[in-house]
Amino acid sequence: MNIDMIHAAAQRLAGHARRTPLLSSPFLDDIAGRKLWVKAECLQHTGSFKFRGGWSAVSALDPDTRKRGVIAFSSGNHAQGVAYAAALHGAPAVIIMPSDAPKLKIDNTRALGAEVVLYDRATEDRDAIGDRLSAERGLTLIKPFDEPQVIAGQGTCGLEIAEQAAEQGIENADVLICTGGGGLTSGIALALEAHAPTLRTRPAEPQGFDDVKRSLATGTIQRNARLSGSICDAIITPQPGNLTFPVMHRLCGPGIAVSEDDCLHAMALAFLRLKIVVEPGGAVALAAALFHGDEIEGDHVIAVATGGNVDSDMFQTALTRFL
Amino acid sequence: MNIDMIHAAAQRLAGHARRTPLLSSPFLDDIAGRKLWVKAECLQHTGSFKFRGGWSAVSALDPDTRKRGVIAFSSGNHAQGVAYAAALHGAPAVIIMPSDAPKLKIDNTRALGAEVVLYDRATEDRDAIGDRLSAERGLTLIKPFDEPQVIAGQGTCGLEIAEQAAEQGIENADVLICTGGGGLTSGIALALEAHAPTLRTRPAEPQGFDDVKRSLATGTIQRNARLSGSICDAIITPQPGNLTFPVMHRLCGPGIAVSEDDCLHAMALAFLRLKIVVEPGGAVALAAALFHGDEIEGDHVIAVATGGNVDSDMFQTALTRFL
Secondary structure (H helix, E strand, O other): OOHHHHHHHHHHHOOOOOOOOEEOOHHHHHHHOOEEEEEEHHHOHHHEOHHHHHHHHHHHOOHHHHHHOEEEEOOOHHHHHHHHHHHHOOOOEEEEEEOOOOHHHHHHHHHOOOEEEEEOOOOOOHHHHHHHHHHHHOOEEOOOOOOHHHHHHHHHHHHHHHHHHHHOOOOOEEEEEEOOOOHHHHHHHHHHHHHOOOEEEEEEEEOOOOHHHHHHHHOOOOOOOOOOOOOOHHHOOOOOOOOHHHHHHHHOOOOEEEOHHHHHHHHHHHHHHHOEOOOHHHHHHHHHHHHOHHHOOOOEEEEEEOEOOOOHHHHHHHHHHHO | OOHHHHHHHHHHHOOOOOOOOEEOOHHHHHHHOOEEEEEEHHHOHHHEOHHHHHHHHHHHOOHHHHHHOEEEEOOOHHHHHHHHHHHHOOOOEEEEEEOOOOHHHHHHHHHOOOEEEEEOOOOOOHHHHHHHHHHHHOOEEOOOOOOHHHHHHHHHHHHHHHHHHHHOOOOOEEEEEEOOOOHHHHHHHHHHHHHOOOEEEEEEEEOOOOHHHHHHHHOOOOOOOOOOOOOOHHHOOOOOOOOHHHHHHHHOOOOEEEOHHHHHHHHHHHHHHHOEOOOHHHHHHHHHHHHOHHHOOOOEEEEEEOEOOOOHHHHHHHHHHHO
């Protein structure tokens, strides 16, 4: 992984991914105790930053390989990002999902042009299904984070943050990122190292699922004790990636872990003050910026709102509890 | 009013107002039956396009006049736009509101730095209060729409639409705008006349409050029969302005009137597919784009989502009813 791959991805994404805005509100500055900026990746195509990595990976394939198609394992944002990126390239996409995935996510992924293959979590091995389909059809697997072209695509978000920070005269800032496997976080860290070295990249995670924070603190890859039971399910992964962890270890400041209540509160404030829809896992960094000011060093804090794919019930819970 | 005033306002707004994004979703295209774009002015500072007009008017004052301060009558988006624009200029702002205005709006306007003067609708004359304060302190009145520098500021949104349409290769489009007094609509119409003459500006209004539609159809200024009882209260005005109507009459296509249910439905779809928060009055144009396709001519339709200042209860009503 290096910055040249991110620059190349940015060229491929130009005119296809959105340059998402950097939003702010004086009301949020007051809560945070410093100037707070929100990089609104929930406004990206398919409602999350994952479209960047999906487009980067699909567009990096040689035309014959791409024509055979791509495959991904995901029931969430990665599925939609890959499906839509493939569709826009005219390439087939197969998305493997558990049969108990929410119907809306299955329908959305199909509507974005993908073939959805369902498997039974209890009785079937998704990897075996994926291997068989890949072999039969010559599909290319697009992993959700531990994949160079995916990291390069996510890193384009960091190039935009560097540009937007310069436009606003921001020099001394912590850049907080909702972190699962670390694809976005390592990509942004590489982009900022090259283009905004005074900005500090820092992972934000839900309490109880802070594998990256603990991995950074100990210097070795740590696992999460469990993988379910969080409303921030979009960013829960077993452990940091083998490609992403060394980058995060070299470049990131300490992680910050936030409560689920703080995520819901941050979602409500993003509704009220920024007029954006953020999902629980996408609100982790904003929650850290708003409610963990004592762990932040910069005069400014930039929080990446990574996604907005939240169902109506969960969103209403956040509004009812905190507004 | 002319295009030079809009260009001059754009220069004054540069670096202060946000260039709001032009969003889209394949799911919304399917409903609309054509390519649909949403100009997300709900993401503007203070949550509506009104910041543009407020900044334009405050910044156009000579420094001595500005130092004495500005005054506006509003309990809504104009109040917040003027208050914040004045505060950022270091100028005093007095906002006159009815004493029964929602507490949140009063608190927000105060928090944005304005002095809020409350009056009793039943027993007091707000114009007399305004005249007295203006005379005593030398305040300059900033009217909500029938004021050249306000129209010029709103017109900067039209300059951005022209640029963004060109970036996307959009040539044959109806541009639908939530219309109250016509400040935004006439400003955008002037900007598009100069910079994107193949785009057609068209007002959108709530059914029963379609004074602009009827005024355009008859060629003379028509009034609304009533001024209350709409969830789209942000865009209900007695009649088109004396400055705005001639511009709209010269440049706009026919108006479109939509039901309140369609507005709530559009809000729910904007939540689900675009991840933005839109208020009922700000969703009128999107509702027209989605549900009145038979009245639209263009291959593309661009709807301006003019504001996002909606309370949690109303927003939840939209989600519960339509998702």
